[in-house]
Amino acid sequence: MKKSLTILITGATAGIGRHTALHLARAGHRVFATGRKPAALAALATEAAGTKLETLELDVTSAASIDAAREEIANRTKGNGLDVLVNNAGYGLMGPLEEITDQDLRAQYDTNVFGLVAMLRAFVPQMRARGFGRIINVSSMGGRMTFPFMGAYNSTKYAVESLSDALRMELAPFGVSVSLIEPGAIKSDFADRATATTRPLAGSPYAPILANSDKMKKQFEATEVGPECVSRAIEKAATARRPRARYVAPGRTILALLMMRLLPTSWTDALLRLAVGLTRRKLALGEGAHPALG
Ligand SMILES: NC(=O)c1ccc[n+]([C@@H]2O[C@H](COP(=O)([O-])OP(=O)(O)OC[C@H]3O[C@@H](n4cnc5c(N)ncnc54)[C@H](OP(=O)(O)O)[C@@H]3O)[C@@H](O)[C@H]2O)c1
Numbered sequence: 368m369k370k371s372l373t374i375l376i377t378g379a380t381a382g383i384g385r386h387t388a389l390h391l392a393r394a395g396h397r398v399f400a401t402g403r404k405p406a407a408l409a410a411l412a413t414e415a416a417g418t419k420l421e422t423l424e425l426d427v428t429s430a431a432s433i434d435a436a437r438e439e440i441a442n443r444t445k446g447n448g449l450d451v452l453v454n455n456a457g458y459g460l461m462g463p464l465e466e467i468t469d470q471d472l473r474a475q476y477d478t479n480v481f482g483l484v485a486m487l488r489a490f491v492p493q494m495r496a497r498g499f500g501r502i503i504n505v506s507s508m509g510g511r512m513t514f515p516f517m518g519a520y521n522s523t524k525y526a527v528e529s530l531s532d533a534l535r536m537e538l539a540p541f542g543v544s545v546s547l548i549e550p551g552a553i554k555s556d557f558a559d560r561a562t563a564t565t566r567p568l569a570g571s572p573y574a575p576i577l578a579n580s581d582k583m584k585k586q587f588e589a590t591e592v593g594p595e596c597v598s599r600a601i602e603k604a605a606t607a608r609r610p611r612a613r614y615v616a617p618g619r620t621i622l623a624l625l626m627m628r629l630l631p632t633s634w635t636d637a638l639l640r641l642a643v644g645l646t647r648r649k650l651a652l653g654e655g656a657h658p659a660l661g
Contacts, residue, residue, distance in 0.1 A: 372606070373444060373449050374449065376388050376455055377402075378427075380402030381555065382556050383555055384456065385400070385411060386597075389415055391605070395418075396419065397419040397420075398418075398420045399423050399440060399443075401423045401424070401436065402422075403425070405424060408423075423440075436489075448497070450605075452494075453503045453505070454482075454486055454505060456482060456483075457505065459517065459560065459564070461517060461562065462516055462564065464519065479520070501610060502546070506531070506547045507520075507524040508551045510547070510549060511525075514643075515643050516565075520561070527547070528547060546604035546612060546613070551615070552587055553594050558588055561584075565577055596618075
């Protein structure tokens with residue numbers, strides 16, 4: 368039988384985090400499923416009855432909440448702490464970059480980047496001291512390619528990729544591994560929540576495209592698969608003898624990443640613009656408009 372690990376997952380009240388918490392608990396691991404919503408945590412605990420899943424309130428943007436969680440974990444594990452930390456909490460801020468407010472952009476970084484770093488700072492010291500630990504950071508295919516109207520979100524995932532690469536090298540001598548999980552389009556609350564962040568300004572030149580954000584969401588949803596492949600990738604990163612630096616899930620997402628690497632940028636720009644209808648005709652621009660728009 369495989370060794371039972373002590374694992375903490377952030378953002379376990381919905382989507383990938385919730386599915387992974389249940390998956391790992393059912394595989395026999397002790398899972399601290401954390402999140403901001405007590406009612407959602409209670410429902411998860413009920414569903415996980417009979418496993419070693421425990422819930423804990425945790426908002427990754429609150430230093431007080433992280434401190435309290437660290438103390439609680441120390442108590443509940445009698446000072447042993449975590450074997451594995453899964454930084455999963457995150458959301459997508461969508462919209463044309465020039466129309467996104469600083470406040471919204473900062474909030475996006477507070478959760479997806481600073482929240483993740485704060486979690487590392489809270490739990491890595493004990494792993495380093497023990498000479499064993501695994502950090503698993505949920506990034507995105509959007510951490511390696513950028514989509515129009517997703518620049519704010521994608522840039523946070525690029526940051527997660529780079530921070531994880533540095534951390535992997537820094538922590539290797541201490542016996543702590545760092546893996547990135549790079550999901551493609553996965554069924555969860557993500558798309559609904561991301562679309563809800565699109566707030567075109569009054570008179571926005573992008574309005575004709577953003578008016579179709581429901582259509583964009585449907586296109587995205589048509590390519591979605593369930594969260595099982597991501598849960599399995601996280602399990603592999605947690606249990607493999609030699610965890611990999613990156614896990615892409617589902618596997619077919621690699622094709623899109625390869626395409627980005629091999630095709631000229633002018634081609635991939637054109638393809639991605641077309642995918643969201645970002646053309647001069649759709650924007651109803653006249654002949655005098657910037658020639659860069661098709
Ligand atoms: N779904 C996809 O297609 C996809 C693709 C690539 C990458 N990802 C990444 O996968 C991760 C999980 O996303 P998902 O698809 O499962 O989306 P989801 O269904 O919207 O779940 C996101 C989870 O993160 C939590 N969260 C957000 N802010 C938080 C905070 N400040 N503190 C603690 N928890 C917080 C949410 O909790 P609340 O309910 O309290 O908001 C929720 O539990 C994210 O990092 C996302 O960027 C998703």
